Amino acid sequence: MTVLMLTIFTVMVAISSQYPAGARFMTFVVGFPAIALCLLQLVLDVRDFRHEAARGAGGEMAAVPADVSGVPVDPSLQMQMQMNAAGLTVEHTPEAARKEMIVWGYIFGLIGSILLFGFYITVPIFLVVFLRFYAKARWPMAILLPAAVSAFLYVMLGYVFRMTLHIGFVTEYLLDRISG
Amino acid sequence: MIEIMFSSLYAMLTSPSTMGLMLLAVFFGLIVGVTPGIGGRLSIALAIPFVFGMEMIPGAVFLLTMHAVNGTSGQISSILFGVPGDGDDAATTIDGYPMAKKGEAGRALGASITASGVGGIIGAIVFAIMIPVLEPIVLSFSPAEFFLLAVLGITFIAFLAGGNQIFKGIIVGLFGMMLATIGTDPYTATPRFAGDMLFLWDGISLVTAVLAMFAIPEMVALAIKGGSISAVSMETANFSYRQLFQGVLEVPRHWWLVLRTSIIGAIIGMVPGLGGSAAAWMCYGHAVQTSKHPERFGKGAVEGVIAPETASNAKEGGSLLPTLFFGIPGSSGMAVLMGAFLILGIQPGPAMLTTHLDVVWTLMWALIVGNLIAVGFLLFINRWVAMLTFVNATMLVPFILVLAVSGAYINEGQWQNLVVLLVISIVGYGLLRFNWPRAPFVIGLVLGRISEESLHKALGLWGWQFFTRPLSLVLIGLIVATIAFAIYRGRTPPPRYAEQMGVSS
Numbered sequence: 178m179t180v181l182m183l184t185i186f187t188v189m190v191a192i193s194s195q196y197p198a199g200a201r202f203m204t205f206v207v208g209f210p211a212i213a214l215c216l217l218q219l220v221l222d223v224r225d226f227r228h229e230a231a232r233g234a235g236g237e238m239a240a241v242p243a244d245v246s247g248v249p250v251d252p253s254l255q256m257q258m259q260m261n262a263a264g265l266t267v268e269h270t271p272e273a274a275r276k277e278m279i280v281w282g283y284i285f286g287l288i289g290s291i292l293l294f295g296f297y298i299t300v301p302i303f304l305v306v307f308l309r310f311y312a313k314a315r316w317p318m319a320i321l322l323p324a325a326v327s328a329f330l331y332v333m334l335g336y337v338f339r340m341t342l343h344i345g346f347v348t349e350y351l352l353d354r355i356s357g
Numbered sequence: 358m359i360e361i362m363f364s365s366l367y368a369m370l371t372s373p374s375t376m377g378l379m380l381l382a383v384f385f386g387l388i389v390g391v392t393p394g395i396g397g398r399l400s401i402a403l404a405i406p407f408v409f410g411m412e413m414i415p416g417a418v419f420l421l422t423m424h425a426v427n428g429t430s431g432q433i434s435s436i437l438f439g440v441p442g443d444g445d446d447a448a449t450t451i452d453g454y455p456m457a458k459k460g461e462a463g464r465a466l467g468a469s470i471t472a473s474g475v476g477g478i479i480g481a482i483v484f485a486i487m488i489p490v491l492e493p494i495v496l497s498f499s500p501a502e503f504f505l506l507a508v509l510g511i512t513f514i515a516f517l518a519g520g521n522q523i524f525k526g527i528i529v530g531l532f533g534m535m536l537a538t539i540g541t542d543p544y545t546a547t548p549r550f551a552g553d554m555l556f557l558w559d560g561i562s563l564v565t566a567v568l569a570m571f572a573i574p575e576m577v578a579l580a581i582k583g584g585s586i587s588a589v590s591m592e593t594a595n596f597s598y599r600q601l602f603q604g605v606l607e608v609p610r611h612w613w614l615v616l617r618t619s620i621i622g623a624i625i626g627m628v629p630g631l632g633g634s635a636a637a638w639m640c641y642g643h644a645v646q647t648s649k650h651p652e653r654f655g656k657g658a659v660e661g662v663i664a665p666e667t668a669s670n671a672k673e674g675g676s677l678l679p680t681l682f683f684g685i686p687g688s689s690g691m692a693v694l695m696g697a698f699l700i701l702g703i704q705p706g707p708a709m710l711t712t713h714l715d716v717v718w719t720l721m722w723a724l725i726v727g728n729l730i731a732v733g734f735l736l737f738i739n740r741w742v743a744m745l746t747f748v749n750a751t752m753l754v755p756f757i758l759v760l761a762v763s764g765a766y767i768n769e770g771q772w773q774n775l776v777v778l779l780v781i782s783i784v785g786y787g788l789l790r791f792n793w794p795r796a797p798f799v800i801g802l803v804l805g806r807i808s809e810e811s812l813h814k815a816l817g818l819w820g821w822q823f824f825t826r827p828l829s830l831v832l833i834g835l836i837v838a839t840i841a842f843a844i845y846r847g848r849t850p851p852p853r854y855a856e857q858m859g860v861s862s
Contacts (some may be wrong), residue, residue: 202549
């Protein structure tokens with residue numbers, strides 16, 4: 178992540194160096210300290226990596242709330258509180274990596290399909306496919322829920338908020354061809 | 358000031374649209390608070406596209422109310438199932454869950470819901486009292502200080518990430534500031550990083566960036582993690598309304614504790630960098646230390662439920678002060694809320710006291726009225742709201758993804774924003790995956806443009822000497838002290854949890 182950040186800042190600073198002095202001022206004010214911090218973070222990452230390697234696999238568990246102000250905490254709660262303190266994190270396991278790829282596949286598919294075929298076609302299909310094949314919902318649930326939610330979404334956006342959703346490049350092309 | 362204060366209340370109560378939006382916000386806020394995987398921060402991010410284009414006051418009331426009542430329902434799963442919804446609720450679990458196991462779930466819920474509402478109201482009152490006190494300080498700030506305040510805001514939010522993450526947090530904040538430079542430069546009209554892409558000439562859409570940084574990565578993580586919040590039965594949720602009412606009466610019975618912990622919570626909320634759960638933990642510790650029978654705590658003492666709940670909701674009023682007047686949000690939720698306020702045209706700073714005082718007072722009233730409605734609602738429907746904790750989180754993911762993608766599109770009606778959403782989501786997920794803080798990004802992005810303008814103005818007025826102005830020196834001192842303390846904290850071994858949370862034994 179540090180390398181990615183360093184690359185982003187370096188590229189942006191390099192690009193902005195071609196701008197007039199007034200335009201590049203802020204990018205330099207932000208970019209140079211950011212590059213310096215990225216380099217510092219990189220050093221810290223390498224140091225931490227070496228420490229981890231020296232300590233061996235397993236590492237050290239985070240502090241578990243054994244007591245609060247002298248009050249003993251139920252052991253069954255300690256793990257939950259520890260997980261809670263850690264927030265929504267992703268495990269670094271092969272199973273998690275596989276699921277990660279699948280979920281990102283769905284997201285790329287959703288956005289790509291919206292761009293090509295529009296919201297009206299993509300959203301119901303995406304919801305049905307995700308619910309049935311990823312969330313393992315039963316067919317009735319996987320069809321009825323998306324139908325209800327899609328209808329609600331279109332009524333809310335189209336009639337209440339008077340918003341027009343993207344209809345998709347392919348759909349637009351086909352509609353143009355049909356209408357002559 | 359008094360006249361504006363009460364006219365704001367009158368205007369709010371007599372506006373059917375504002376009150377209707379507030380009711381909707383209470384409803385959604387309570388539901389979101391108890392639904393697995395959707396925190397207050399994410400709910401604000403998802404709501405932003407729908408308030409975009411609304412008038413300033415109704416939009417702000419909607420978002421603030423939703424944010425404020427979020428924590429009120431979060432405690433339900435803490436008490437009934439021993440599963441805290443977020444950091445604020447963890448302290449409530451210590452005594453709330455043992456109460457439920459003893460068959461006193463109704464009493465615990467009645468006490469915690471009422472305490473939470475009362476805490477929110479007292480927090481709003483503390484906010485109101487502090488406005489005249491802070492007025493001269495806020496008005497003494499010049500453009501020079503606003504640039505440094507932006508840097509201080511990023512530093513404080515980075516500090517919240519804990520451990521030795523301060524540099525990561527600042528880097529992420531600077532990344533937000535760097536993205537804020539995309540678009541036409543206000544001084545030379547050069548299109549920075551935009552080239553021929555006209556949709557970028559106005560800058561990156563804030564709505565898209567916030568959704569990309571929070572909604573998509575969190576949904577990916579939730580889809581991988583899956584499951585529901587509770588795997589235990591609803592048996593503990595069987596209680597009578599009589600028991601619930603007994604719990605409600607515990608709050609006036611412990612009025613002195615409620616008052617103390619509310620004030621402590623509000624004051625903690627005013628200090629950016631202490632974090633949301635610090636208020637709850639400190640007040641839990643305070644309740645233990647001041648009790649005549651500390652041995653009852655951890656075994657189902659009702660004071661152990663009341664103290665953290667009042668504090669965690671009272672801090673919302675307190676944390677509005679630095680957010681509205683200095684542009685320094687006290688928590689990551691407030692950071693997203695501040696971004697939403699900016700979209701509505703509410704710019705933090707002295708203007709809040711000079712031209713938008715009516716907005717300030719309306720927000721204070723929204724906290725009070727919103728909490729009252731939330732308590733009334735929740736006391737009656739908490740048993741049904743608790744059912745939401747059994748929802749399989751994976752089932753929610755596709756709907757929230759669709760909501761996020763729709764939100765990114767509808768705020769500007771440009772398909773290119775979907776591509777921007779995808780690109781920033783990948784970076785956002787990378788940050789989540791490798792445990793980098795994401796909240797500083799929002800601060801950097803929302804304050805980027807303001808700080809650029811402030812920096813240019815300050816340099817025009819004082820040259821580089823603006824760094825030596827007394828207030829600038831104070832702010833620089835605070836930035837350095839925060840970083841130094843974060844480094845010191847990162848180097849010392851982790852203490853016991855209670856001490857980490859600021860609770861001294």
